[in-house]
Amino acid sequence: xxxxxxxxxxxxxxxxxxxxxxxxxxxxxxxxxxxxxxxxxxxxxxxxxxxxxxxxxxxxxxxxxxxxxxxxxxxxxxxxxxxxxxxxxxxxxxxxxxxxxxxxxxxxxxxxxxxxxxxxxxxxxxxxxxxxxxxxxxxxxxxxxxxxxxxxxxxxxxxxxxxxxxxxxxxxxxxxxxxxxxxxxxxxxxxxxxxxxxxxxxxxxxxxxxxxxxxxxxxxxxxxxxxxxxxxxxxxxxxxxxxxxxxxxxxxxxxxxxxxxxxxxxxxxxxxxxxxxxxxxxxxx
Numbered sequence: 001x002x003x004x005x006x007x008x009x010x011x012x013x014x015x016x017x018x019x020x021x022x023x024x025x026x027x028x029x030x031x032x033x034x035x036x037x038x039x040x041x042x043x044x045x046x047x048x049x050x051x052x053x054x055x056x057x058x059x060x061x062x063x064x065x066x067x068x069x070x071x072x073x074x075x076x077x078x079x080x081x082x083x084x085x086x087x088x089x090x091x092x093x094x095x096x097x098x099x100x101x102x103x104x105x106x107x108x109x110x111x112x113x114x115x116x117x118x119x120x121x122x123x124x125x126x127x128x129x130x131x132x133x134x135x136x137x138x139x140x141x142x143x144x145x146x147x148x149x150x151x152x153x154x155x156x157x158x159x160x161x162x163x164x165x166x167x168x169x170x171x172x173x174x175x176x177x178x179x180x181x182x183x184x185x186x187x188x189x190x191x192x193x194x195x196x197x198x199x200x201x202x203x204x205x206x207x208x209x210x211x212x213x214x215x216x217x218x219x220x221x222x223x224x225x226x227x228x229x230x231x232x233x234x235x236x237x238x239x240x241x242x243x244x245x246x247x248x249x250x251x252x253x254x255x256x257x258x259x260x261x262x263x264x265x266x267x268x269x270x271x272x273x274x275x276x277x278x279x280x281x282x283x284x285x
Contacts, residue, residue: 002101003046003113004093005037006086007053007060024051024117025063028226029239034117035067041113042071044125049073050096052089054080087200090114090185091193098187109186116181118227120235121219122242123182131217132184135161138213139189141205142182144223152178153201155216163214166206180219 007024024034038049049068051060061077068075078093090097101110111132113125124142132140141163143155153168154175167174179201192204208214222242224235 001044001046001112002048002050002097003041003115004050004052004090004097005034005115005117006089007034007051007117008083024060028120028232029236029243032063033120033226034064036120037115037117037123038064038067038073038075039071040123040125042073044113044123044129046113046125047073048096049075050093051075051077052080052084052093053077054083083197084195085197085199086116087193087198087204088196090200091190091195091198094190098190101187109188111184111186114183114185116225118225119181119223120226120239121180121182121223122221124217124219128182128184128217131161132215135215137186137215139183139185139205139208140215140217142180142219143177143216144180144219145176146178147176149173149176149178154178157216161215161217162212163205163209163216165209166201177216177218180223181225182219 005024025032027033028036034051041049051064053060061075064075076096078089078096080089080092084092097112098110111129113128121144128140128142141155143157146152150169150171153166154170155163155177156165156167156175157163157177183200189204189208192207193200198204205214222238224231224238226232226235
């Protein structure tokens with residue numbers, strides 16, 4: 001299974017953090033932002049991650065190769081010579097996404113994940129895949145609930161998750177769900193997109209909804225687009241709070257500071273050094 005991460009260009013919204021490093025390599029709780037996503041994808045069964053980039057593609061591949069070896073996956077990049085929006089990179093990466101695809105055991109259409117590189121959350125890729133397989137339609141978008149939907153474009157769905165429409169900044173309540181920037185598609189979606197600047201939110205999703213080919217999966221837990229400094233800091237607080245709630249500190253600290261022993265029960269797994277630093281930082285706060 002494969003995944004495409006929409007990295008984009010210079011990361012100007014996140015300056016000054018991106019003045020000395022490409023945006024995906026900016027540290028977020030002691031490891032690169034994009035590594036949080038790549039680790040979650042690998043855990044869900046993804047074996048090849050493609051980065052859609054228009055800036056410092058070689059540096060990204062070089063820096064992330066060591067992580068790819070640790071995780072047992074492949075990381076490569078497709079280069080945009082000009083900005084292609086949020087849908088164009090999917091068409092640009094079509095050849096890579098379609099190559100060496102293993103036929104699914106249930107005979108279903110092969111699938112791939114797409115995600116924005118600025119998103120931090122408790123990535124539900126395994127649950128998302130299961131949900132997508134169950135409804136057997138062309139695409140699934142992850143949505144998250146907000147308290148003030150009038151500030152956003154909202155997603156209107158049926159109770160079963162079928163997307164009915166998209167409404168931009170509604171003045172009366174129609175939904176409190178917004179696009180969370182995580183998707184899964186069948187390969188049929190390639191028929192909808194060309195290699196040109198295209199918005200998946202306004203030029204692809206509405207047509208899929210009209211044809212009843214798009215479902216929404218509601219995200220549980222925290223979510224943040226960390227593409228700007230204030231949100232980057234806010235996202236760190238949300239992530240560390242989530243980490244504190246899901247990883248008992250003393251148990252995690254024991255795993256961090258002492259290497260696993262040969263006779264250690266199989267229910268325990270060694271936490272990689274990058275995650276260890278995050279937990280140690282949390283303990284020291």
